Amino acid sequence: MGSYTMTTNQQQLEHYLAALEDALSGQSPALMQDALYDARNHLQETMAEHSELNFSDIASQYGSPAEVAQQYIALELQTQQFLTGTPAARRANGFFQPLFDSRNYQALGYFFLAWPLSLAYFAWFMLVGIPTMALSLLGVGLPVLALYLKLQRYLGLFEGKLISSLLGERMPRRPDTALMAKRSTSIREKLLGYISTPLGWKITLYSAVQLPLSSVYLLCSVGVFLTACLLLLSPLVDPVLHYFWPTLPIDINWYWLPLCLPAGVIGLTLSLYLAAALSRLQRAIARVLLIN
Amino acid sequence: MQDDTRANDDELVTQHTKKFQKELSSGLVSLVLLSILDQAKTALYGYEIAKQLQHQHDEKPGAIYPVLRNLHARQLIHCEVKTSDSGPPRKYYTITALGQKVLAKWLASWQATQHQVNNIINGQLHYDN
Structure with a gap:
C-alpha cells in the first residue's frame, strides 16, 4: 500500500x-x-x-x-x-459480382487520387525528409528531424482519413497524442520521443514507398478500367464522331460491337477484381505503417 | 437467516435497478448528447460535454466518449481537432445538419414514448386506488 x-x-x-x-x-x-x-x-x-x-x-x-x-x-x-448494413444477399451472377459492389468503385477513386498525392508525399520526403535526416547526422539537425517526424503523424492522419472513407478500413480519427500529452517531460525529452518512437518513421517509409505502389495501383486498376471503357464505347461513339467530323478516323467500327461488348464488360470486371485485391493490399500496408 | 435474505433481496434490487438504468440510458445518451450539442452556441470539446452530462445525469464519462465516437461515425456530429494552450489538442464537436434533422425526429419519438409511458403508469395508479 x-x-x-x-x-x-x-x-x-x-x-x-x-x-x-x-x-x-x-x-x-x-x-x-x-x-x-x-x-x-x-x-x-x-x-x-x-x-x-x-x-x-x-x-x-x-x-x-x-x-x-x-x-x-x-x-x-x-x-x-x-x-456496412446487414450483409447483402449475394447476387447470382458470380463472376460479374464486382460490377455491383460500390466499394470497388470507391477503391478506383482512391487509386485515382493516390497517385498525385503520393507524388506530393514523395517530393516532401525527398526535399525535406532526406535533407533533415542528413542534417541530423551532424547533431544540430535533431530538433528539425523531431519536428519533421511530428508532422509525419499529421500526414498519416490525413492519409488515414482518405483510406477510411474510400477503402473502408477503420483508421484512427484522432492524433496519437501520448507524447504531446506527457506534461512532466521536458521539451528535449519530447523531441527525443518523436525520434525514438516508430510511428513517425513508419509514416516516412510510407511516404517513400507510396509513389511506386500507387503507380502500380493506377496502372493495374484505373488503367485497365479506362481501357475496358474505351473498348466498350469505341464501336458506339467512333462512328458517330466520324459522321460529324469525317476527318476523325474510326478506331473500332460498329460491327465490332458484338465482340467489344463482352470483352469490355469482362475487362471492367477484371479491373474491379484487381481494384478489390489492391485495396486489400493497401489496407494491410496502411494498418502496419500508419497506425502506432 | 432473515437478515441474510433481506441482504440478498437488497442486492438483487440494486442489481435490477442498475440493469434497468443501464438499458434506459443506453438509448437516451445519444439523444441527450445531440441535444446538448444542438443547444450549444459554440463547438464543445469532449470534457465539457462529459462534465455537463455528469452534473445532470450522473452518467459515467467513460460511457459518453464511445457514444460521441459512434455519433461521429454516423455523421450526426462533426468533429474538429484544435490545439489547446494547456496540454494535448482537443476534439471539438458540433451537430451536423443531418444530426439536427435526426434529433428533431428523435425528440418527437421521445415525447410520444414519454406520453404513452406516463399514461400507462398513471392509469395503473388509478386502477390501484
Whole structure:
C-alpha cells in the first residue's frame, strides 16, 4: 500500500491506460487509439481541474478499464453494422459480382487520387525528409528531424482519413497524442520521443514507398478500367464522331460491337477484381505503417 | 437467516435497478448528447460535454466518449481537432445538419414514448386506488 500511494498521479494514469489497452486487446488499432486518446484527455483534464482528488477517485468516476472497453466494443459493433448494413444477399451472377459492389468503385477513386498525392508525399520526403535526416547526422539537425517526424503523424492522419472513407478500413480519427500529452517531460525529452518512437518513421517509409505502389495501383486498376471503357464505347461513339467530323478516323467500327461488348464488360470486371485485391493490399500496408 | 435474505433481496434490487438504468440510458445518451450539442452556441470539446452530462445525469464519462465516437461515425456530429494552450489538442464537436434533422425526429419519438409511458403508469395508479 505504501508504495502504491507513493506513485504519482501521472504513473497511475499510465497504469490505467495500460489496463485499458489490455482490456481492448484484439480490437482494431484505430479503436484502441481513439479509446486511449479519450481516456487520457479526460483524465488529465479532470486531474488539472480537481487537483484535490486522487487518481483512483477520478478513474473510478470515469469507469473501470473493463467497463469502458466494453462500451467501446459494443458501440463499435453497432457502428459497423450501421455503416456496412446487414450483409447483402449475394447476387447470382458470380463472376460479374464486382460490377455491383460500390466499394470497388470507391477503391478506383482512391487509386485515382493516390497517385498525385503520393507524388506530393514523395517530393516532401525527398526535399525535406532526406535533407533533415542528413542534417541530423551532424547533431544540430535533431530538433528539425523531431519536428519533421511530428508532422509525419499529421500526414498519416490525413492519409488515414482518405483510406477510411474510400477503402473502408477503420483508421484512427484522432492524433496519437501520448507524447504531446506527457506534461512532466521536458521539451528535449519530447523531441527525443518523436525520434525514438516508430510511428513517425513508419509514416516516412510510407511516404517513400507510396509513389511506386500507387503507380502500380493506377496502372493495374484505373488503367485497365479506362481501357475496358474505351473498348466498350469505341464501336458506339467512333462512328458517330466520324459522321460529324469525317476527318476523325474510326478506331473500332460498329460491327465490332458484338465482340467489344463482352470483352469490355469482362475487362471492367477484371479491373474491379484487381481494384478489390489492391485495396486489400493497401489496407494491410496502411494498418502496419500508419497506425502506432 | 432473515437478515441474510433481506441482504440478498437488497442486492438483487440494486442489481435490477442498475440493469434497468443501464438499458434506459443506453438509448437516451445519444439523444441527450445531440441535444446538448444542438443547444450549444459554440463547438464543445469532449470534457465539457462529459462534465455537463455528469452534473445532470450522473452518467459515467467513460460511457459518453464511445457514444460521441459512434455519433461521429454516423455523421450526426462533426468533429474538429484544435490545439489547446494547456496540454494535448482537443476534439471539438458540433451537430451536423443531418444530426439536427435526426434529433428533431428523435425528440418527437421521445415525447410520444414519454406520453404513452406516463399514461400507462398513471392509469395503473388509478386502477390501484
